[in-house]
Structures are given as structure tokens and as C-alpha cells.
Amino acid sequence: MTTTPASRALPNRVNRTLMLLLKIAIIGTLLLTLASEVLSSTPGERPPIVSWVSWVQLAVSLFVIGVYVFYRPGRKRWIAAASIASLVTTGFDMLYEQGVRGVGTAELLALGLLMLFSVRHWDASPGRWVAFANGAAVMLIGFRVFAQDFASAAIGGSVMIFMAMMTMIGFGAYLRSLDRLRRETQEEVRQAERLELAREMHDFVAHHVTGMVVLAQAAQVTNTDPKQAFADIEEAGLAALTSMRRMVKMLRNDDGGAGTNPLGDLAQIEDLVERFNREGTDATCFISPELAGSSVAPEIAATAHRIVREALTNVRKHARGATRVRVVVAAASGNGLEVSVRDDGRAARGRLAESGAGMGLLGLGERIEAVGGQLRAQTRPEGGWETAAWLPRAAPEAR
Known part of the structure; x- marks a missing residue:
């Protein structure tokens, strides 16, 4: 029958459950990646956990993951804070040679997910610059991840990061277009309803005004108490005004259409x-x-x-x-x-x-x-x- 939220309650609950499980899986993957990145090392290499700089990077990674976990539509200030924190940490890593591989893979993945929200909520406060800051943080974090690798591996990894970021940007733009289309469709439906109400206003007011005319004509040909006749006409007039006000308050634009729809009863x-x-x-x-x-x-x-x-x-x-x-x-x-x-x-x-x-x-x-x-x-x-x-x-x- 209809596809209202009430009639689609079961599918919506299933979708919400699946999305919740997906988010839990993503968060678990990010945390496991972060833990393995901090503790693991190749033969002959010290693990990042021995460096105090890596502890700073660990804290920033946890902050970025937390922003992804608790992000809600429109809260782009937190994305901006996460991006700036990541850029500062990357710059600090480039200036301070710690001699071990930097921590940043989980942070990179979380920033990529935040890029989707940055593009989807493009116009939300504090502005569009958040998406550019987010993109810069994603690209520059490669200096941490690939600092100890060969040049060819670093170049290949940077290309992969760029391609993944462009994918998230495209997906975010697609979701943004869907949001805009839905808002426009809802506004068109509301506007069409207001136009129909404007056309029907003629029928409603005419109904009450006709009653006023009948009362006035009856008062002229019968021995009706003038006070009572005026009271009846006043009541009919107030009803007409009430009906008109009720519909006018729903209208936002003038109706340039002509003609009226028949009054349903x-x-x-x-x-x-x-x-x-x-x-x-x-x-x-x-x-x-x-x-x-x-x-x-x-x-x-x-x-x-x-x-x-x-x-x-x-x-x-x-x-x-x-x-x-x-x-x-x-x-x-x-x-x-x-x-x-x-x-x-x-x-x-x-x-x-x-x-x-x-x-x-x-x-x-x-x-x-x-x-x-x-x-x-x-x-x-x-x-x-x-x-x-x-x-x-x-x-x-x-x-």
C-alpha cells in the first residue's frame, strides 16, 4: 500500500540494525589496526611504542576515531578539529626524526570516513574549507606511514591513498545529491498541497458567504428578530474568516493558477x-x-x-x-x-x-x-x- 515510516517499520528496523553492526565492525577494525600498528615491527626494527612521539600519534589517532564514532550530521567542527590535529601531528613527525615507523594507518582510515561526511554536509558550519583540510590531512599522513619504506613503495602508497580519497569524495557527493533531491521533492509536495488549498479556499469561503446571503434574504421577507438575524450573519461571517485564515496560514507563495477544484464532501x-x-x-x-x-x-x-x-x-x-x-x-x-x-x-x-x-x-x-x-x-x-x-x-x- 503506502511507503510511510509506520508501514515500513520492520524494514527500517532491519536497516538500522545492519548499519549499527556495520559501524561496530568498522570501529573494531580501526582499533585492532591501531593496536597492531603500535605493537608490531619488522625484524631489526623497533616497535613504535618505544617512542614518545608515537604515543602522541596514538592519542591523535584515538581522537580521530572518536570523532568518527560520535559524529552527527552538521557537527563538522569536530571534523575540522580532527583534521587540524592530524596535520599538526604529521608536521611534528616530519620535524622530529624518531627513527621508528610512525603511527597513522588507523587514523588514515578514520579520516577517509570523515571525508565522506565533509563532502555530504558540504555547506554545514564552519564551512567548506573543512573538506580541504580533511583532504590535506589524508594525503600528508603518508609521510608517517611510509617514512621508513622505499621511495617506490611510498609513491605507490600515496597513489592508493589518493584513489581511496577520491572514492570517498564521490560517494559523499552522491549522498549529498540524494539528500538535496529528497528535500526538493518534499518541498514540491508541500507546495502542491498549498496550491490546492489556495484553490479550494474559494469553495470554502463561498459556502459560508452563501449562507450569509441566505440569512440576510430570509430576514427581509420574514418577521425575524433583527438582533437574531444580525447574530446569525455575524456567526456565518466569523466562520468564513476562520476558514480563510486557517488555509492562508499554510501558504507561503501567491497562487498564480486559475480555476478551482470541486469541493469534496x-x-x-x-x-x-x-x-x-x-x-x-x-x-x-x-x-x-x-x-x-x-x-x-x-x-x-x-x-x-x-x-x-x-x-x-x-x-x-x-x-x-x-x-x-x-x-x-x-x-x-x-x-x-x-x-x-x-x-x-x-x-x-x-x-x-x-x-x-x-x-x-x-x-x-x-x-x-x-x-x-x-x-x-x-x-x-x-x-x-x-x-x-x-x-x-x-x-x-x-x-
């Missing part, structure tokens, strides 16, 4: 289900009789209509083998109503399942929150999927 939900039923799926609809008439505000009815439309679309796109769909619009506690769409299908796989990525419910959730409601989408214990929302019958006052 509870009665049109039955038409949606009937059309869906004709497409081959056993779909039924129940609307509580006590919700008929004027007990539900127009914008609430339109939101309920939108919920059913979006849920049925998701059933058609994402629910494999769905044979039954049940749509229920019933009275709920707290002077509200609950709209639910349940099916017995299985989650689709492949490109079709990923085509929406939950973007449809992103805009729907924004609309539901605007009228004071709550949305949930989740698996059903007996199988299938459920999209449901609680809505107030009377839309809350917009402030």
Missing part, C-alpha cells in the same frame, strides 16, 4: 469507493448517519474526502493481492470523526513500491494537522494495511 466519498469497486476490488463504504447534514464543517468533510482518495490510490499502487477494502467514516470521541481505509493486501516490492516514497501522505499529513487532526498509517495484526485519521467535526479556530 462526505457524500462524494461513496462515489470514490464505487468507482474503485468497479475496477475489480471488493470495496465497501460505511458513513455514520449522524454525520450527515451540517454537523461536519466543510473543510473537515473535504479533508476526509482527500484521506479516502489518497488511501485508495495507495491501495491500487502498493497493495499486492488486495481483494477487500473497507472504508469507514464514523463518529469518534471528542466530538470528532474517524476516517479509516483498510485492506488485506501485501506490501508491493520493487520500483513501483518506491515510486511514491510516502510523498502523498506528506502533504496529506500537513493538511490534517492544519485542521487539528491526527494521521496514522500502519500494518494490521491480521494482515493488510490501514490508513486512518481522527478529525474534529468543527475545525479549530485559526490564530
Whole structure:
């Protein structure tokens, strides 16, 4: 059905577990590499542990590994600190000849992983220069690692370091492009929802203004108390203003489009289900009789209509083998109503399942929150999927 976070809870938990195990394996590899580097040596060579300079390099390596372990998006200042510390340590090693192989392989690997974050969060504080400092630290650390090797080995090792660094830069740039694409897609969905709300504003306000006109006309031809007539007109006018304010607060740009969409209501939900039923799926609809008439505000009815439309679309796109769909619009506690769409299908796989990525419910959730409601989408214990929302019958006052 849909690919919302709630409906994809199990795959997300599996992914998080795998990523956690991968990070633990990387950290373990870095620490083992650091330990073996400090303690091991070739025949006729002293181990790095005998030099106090190597202890400084060990401390810096542990600091760089710690930055990788505790790094969170946007905390590039720590990457900058790790890169500067590595550069200073490398410069100190070049000036002070200690006569043993330097410590830096684990630090090199950790800096390479931090390079991915430097590029992915390119524009984060303190700036883009962090990536260049990180790259310099990666390349210059070869003076420590290859100081005791032959010139050919040092050149070959430096080339390998450069190629590995370029790979991390490319992967980081790829992840950065994915992040930007997702942000742009979310913004497009929100903008489309705001434009649709702007178009529907005409219908909502027209509904209330028409009621005001009817009240004024009735007062002219009947013996209605003028105070009562003015009170009714005032109430209708305040409702129109409330409806307009509620939608205007969600808009950020002017709508240059023309035309209006038809105003959906509870009665049109039955038409949606009937059309869906004709497409081959056993779909039924129940609307509580006590919700008929004027007990539900127009914008609430339109939101309920939108919920059913979006849920049925998701059933058609994402629910494999769905044979039954049940749509229920019933009275709920707290002077509200609950709209639910349940099916017995299985989650689709492949490109079709990923085509929406939950973007449809992103805009729907924004609309539901605007009228004071709550949305949930989740698996059903007996199988299938459920999209449901609680809505107030009377839309809350917009402030």
C-alpha cells in the first residue's frame, strides 16, 4: 500500500540494525589496526611504542576515531578539529626524526570516513574549507606511514591513498545529491498541497458567504428578530474568516493558477469507493448517519474526502493481492470523526513500491494537522494495511 515510516517499520528496523553492526565492525577494525600498528615491527626494527612521539600519534589517532564514532550530521567542527590535529601531528613527525615507523594507518582510515561526511554536509558550519583540510590531512599522513619504506613503495602508497580519497569524495557527493533531491521533492509536495488549498479556499469561503446571503434574504421577507438575524450573519461571517485564515496560514507563495477544484464532501466519498469497486476490488463504504447534514464543517468533510482518495490510490499502487477494502467514516470521541481505509493486501516490492516514497501522505499529513487532526498509517495484526485519521467535526479556530 503506502511507503510511510509506520508501514515500513520492520524494514527500517532491519536497516538500522545492519548499519549499527556495520559501524561496530568498522570501529573494531580501526582499533585492532591501531593496536597492531603500535605493537608490531619488522625484524631489526623497533616497535613504535618505544617512542614518545608515537604515543602522541596514538592519542591523535584515538581522537580521530572518536570523532568518527560520535559524529552527527552538521557537527563538522569536530571534523575540522580532527583534521587540524592530524596535520599538526604529521608536521611534528616530519620535524622530529624518531627513527621508528610512525603511527597513522588507523587514523588514515578514520579520516577517509570523515571525508565522506565533509563532502555530504558540504555547506554545514564552519564551512567548506573543512573538506580541504580533511583532504590535506589524508594525503600528508603518508609521510608517517611510509617514512621508513622505499621511495617506490611510498609513491605507490600515496597513489592508493589518493584513489581511496577520491572514492570517498564521490560517494559523499552522491549522498549529498540524494539528500538535496529528497528535500526538493518534499518541498514540491508541500507546495502542491498549498496550491490546492489556495484553490479550494474559494469553495470554502463561498459556502459560508452563501449562507450569509441566505440569512440576510430570509430576514427581509420574514418577521425575524433583527438582533437574531444580525447574530446569525455575524456567526456565518466569523466562520468564513476562520476558514480563510486557517488555509492562508499554510501558504507561503501567491497562487498564480486559475480555476478551482470541486469541493469534496462526505457524500462524494461513496462515489470514490464505487468507482474503485468497479475496477475489480471488493470495496465497501460505511458513513455514520449522524454525520450527515451540517454537523461536519466543510473543510473537515473535504479533508476526509482527500484521506479516502489518497488511501485508495495507495491501495491500487502498493497493495499486492488486495481483494477487500473497507472504508469507514464514523463518529469518534471528542466530538470528532474517524476516517479509516483498510485492506488485506501485501506490501508491493520493487520500483513501483518506491515510486511514491510516502510523498502523498506528506502533504496529506500537513493538511490534517492544519485542521487539528491526527494521521496514522500502519500494518494490521491480521494482515493488510490501514490508513486512518481522527478529525474534529468543527475545525479549530485559526490564530
